[in-house]
Amino acid sequence: MKLIHSILVTLALLLLTVADAVSAPLSAARQKEVVASLSKAAAAMSSMSCDIVQTKQMSLLKDKMVSRGKMYYKKSNKLRWEYTSPYTYSLILNGTKASMKGKNRKDVVDVDNNKVFKEISRIMMSTVTGNALTSTSDFTSTVADGNATWEVTLLPKRRDLRQMFSKIILSFRKSDSQVQRIRLYEKKGDVTTIEMKNIVSPARLNDSLFTI
Amino acid sequence: MVMNREDNDIVGCMFNEFGVSGIDFSYNLNRHSVKLLHVMPFLDKWYIRMVLRRDLKYCVELLTGMPCAPGRRFEISCDDGSTTLSDRQYNLTFTFSPLEETLTEYSDGTEE
DSSP, rough: HHHHHHHHHHHHHHHHHHHHOEEEOOOOHHHHHHHHHHHHHHHOOOOEEEEEEEEEETTTTTTEEEEEEEEEEEEETTTEEEESHHHHHEEEETTTTTEEEEEOOOEEEEEEHHHHHHHHHHHHHHHSGGGGGGOOEEEEEEEEEOEEEEEEEEEOSHHHHHEEEEEEEEEETTTTTOOOEEEEEEEEEEHHHHHHHEEEEEOOOOOGOOOH | OOOEETEEEEEEEEEEETTOEEEEEEEEEEEEEEEEEOOOOGGGGGHHHHHHEEEEEHHHHHHHTTTOOOTEEEEEEEETTEEEEEEEHHHHEEEEOOOOOOOOOOOTTTTT
């Protein structure tokens, strides 16, 4: 009995230590400093390319779906997001135009004339680059220390976003303030994690990547 | 769309390329009917749910090889591995193509 008790106490202490190491909350002043520094780095980013690994954890099916692809960004309004496995699909945002190309179909949308798409493209750009931290009309943000990363939790303010997402967590590398992971928590329990790997920034990108 | 058999139900999730969920449903194999478990907000209207329940029933039956009798308002076609169900009454088309299953080893050591 004594042995079991000491094992339980040791386990509890270990768990507390691990919990602390995973993400420690920061003071309000320190959070403000970190957000300002991350926002400055995001605003200064001129271009980026990376590999993406997207994992969707489905609560209903207790299953996960892994997709892979690449992402390219060029300041200030060019984004190419493409999947290569297990399906081919690309989304290109270039100024006021957006194109979505799948296996058998391509659609081009005028972002200015489509309110929903305008919002989607704005949020995608700001999340990927980290500019979402300054979108105070869209999100409230809190920052925690995740050892090698800053963990920024975005809580949606707007009703349409709140209906879909309970929170979004951006993980920024402390070494270069780059977003390395995005976690989208849906209200119904699904979690989509997008890992950004082999990040190159600035990246030499041909404008033809963003041709619509 | 991803579907799984669970006891007397076929449970399915439809989500877009970015992983954002659209529709979750279950098809009961005894009652041959669809129950919508989750619908994304802008589709969550009673008149849309009504159409989705009916159309998804035929989609599930078609894709799983069950007897399917959708009626004159629907058109079914199979082409190049894809299966299409068209709801002519509401001008909706559902096209399903199987995802490629390839075992690929990636440089980070993972396989899928």
